[in-house]
Amino acid sequence: MPGNQLESTHEGDESAVDAQRGVGRGVRTGIFYHPGFSRRSYLTQGARLEDFPQALNHLLQEQRYILYQPEPISEASILAVHSRQLLEEVKQDPLCSTAWHSVGAVVMAAEKIASGEVGNAFSFIGAGGHHAGKNFFGGYCCFNDVAIAIRVLRDVHGIRRIAILDTDAHHGDGTRALVCDDPEVLHVCVCSNNYESEDGTNVDIATAARPWDEDPDAGYARTAMEGFRERARRFGPEFMFWYFGFDTHRGDYADIGLTINAYLPIARMMLQLSGEICGGRLEVVLGGGSRSDIARSVIPALIAVLGEAGSGS
Numbered sequence: 001m002p003g004n005q006l007e008s009t010h011e012g013d014e015s016a017v018d019a020q021r022g023v024g025r026g027v028r029t030g031i032f033y034h035p036g037f038s039r040r041s042y043l044t045q046g047a048r049l050e051d052f053p054q055a056l057n058h059l060l061q062e063q064r065y066i067l068y069q070p071e072p073i074s075e076a077s078i079l080a081v082h083s084r085q086l087l088e089e090v091k092q093d094p095l096c097s098t099a100w101h102s103v104g105a106v107v108m109a110a111e112k113i114a115s116g117e118v119g120n121a122f123s124f125i126g127a128g129g130h131h132a133g134k135n136f137f138g139g140y141c142c143f144n145d146v147a148i149a150i151r152v153l154r155d156v157h158g159i160r161r162i163a164i165l166d167t168d169a170h171h172g173d174g175t176r177a178l179v180c181d182d183p184e185v186l187h188v189c190v191c192s193n194n195y196e197s198e199d200g201t202n203v204d205i206a207t208a209a210r211p212w213d214e215d216p217d218a219g220y221a222r223t224a225m226e227g228f229r230e231r232a233r234r235f236g237p238e239f240m241f242w243y244f245g246f247d248t249h250r251g252d253y254a255d256i257g258l259t260i261n262a263y264l265p266i267a268r269m270m271l272q273l274s275g276e277i278c279g280g281r282l283e284v285v286l287g288g289g290s291r292s293d294i295a296r297s298v299i300p301a302l303i304a305v306l307g308e309a310g311s312g313s
């Protein structure tokens with residue numbers, strides 16, 4: 001098989017089977033993290049990621065996980081999505097000091113997936129993204145990381161069709177404002193609204209439709225998966241983002257009674273679905289959530305699910 005020599009040790013029957021399954025050749029999982037995210041963060045001013053990256057050590061002993069340290073994003077990339085005025089305001093906000101590295105992480109992860117260097121990725125952030133629009137920001141968000149990454153995927157890698165699942169507790173208003181007129185972005189947001197645009201590419205699914213008949217974890221996971229899966233299949237993306245907040249967790253600031261048992265089924269579904277419809281190209285982007293104990297228990301477990309793409313099983 002001709003191609004990338006670095007990949008040559010992975011060539012063979014197994015990778016052919018992976019390719020047929022749609023997992024693709026780059027089945028390693030990239031983890032994108034900057035030390036600044038633990039020291040200071042818009043969300044928590046430091047505390048929530050205090051156990052990272054050490055909490056990933058057991059994963060990083062395995063070859064299928066690769067840890068990357070991002071560079072800050074360029075001003076040109078920010079200005080492709082945001083106004084000059086927003087950029088200047090973010091510069092004045094000391095709580096946005098990690099915003100450049102945060103977007104740098106999300107964009108770097110997207111590019112490593114697009115190039116096939118990794119199969120999928122988890123991107124940490126210090127400052128959030130989904131409440132940042134062209135000319136507004138807030139709610140712990142500074143620059144819209146996912147929207148900027150979409151621009152880079154299009155401009156540099158020719159990837160057009162993108163699907164986003166947002167399971168942060170709050171409505172992704174910034175992302176919605178930036179992608180709502182774009183028929184090549186499917187944005188499914190699990191929040192407190194119920195909405196579907198005429199063309200079906202902008203969707204809100206209310207968790208306020210509770211009480212669920214089952215326990216909150218099962219009910220939430222089912223709501224998110226049913227809301228996204230068939231729409232994504234019909235839409236046919238080339239790349240999927242999962243904007244993952246754990247602010248929905250029991251005891252965190254937007255508690256809707258969830259535990260890790262809500263997140264892991266969604267992770268498995270996203271992994272399976274990305275393999276089925278877009279060659280495994282899935283990036284998980286960290287959103288809200290403030291407690292370090294929750295971060296420590298949830299995030300490594302979620303990354304371990306992403307790593308199942310490279311387990312050969």
Ligand SMILES: [Zn+2]
Nearest residue numbers: 168169170288
């Ligand atoms: Zn939130």
Ligand SMILES: [Zn+2]
Nearest residue numbers: 171189191204
């Ligand atoms: Zn929403």
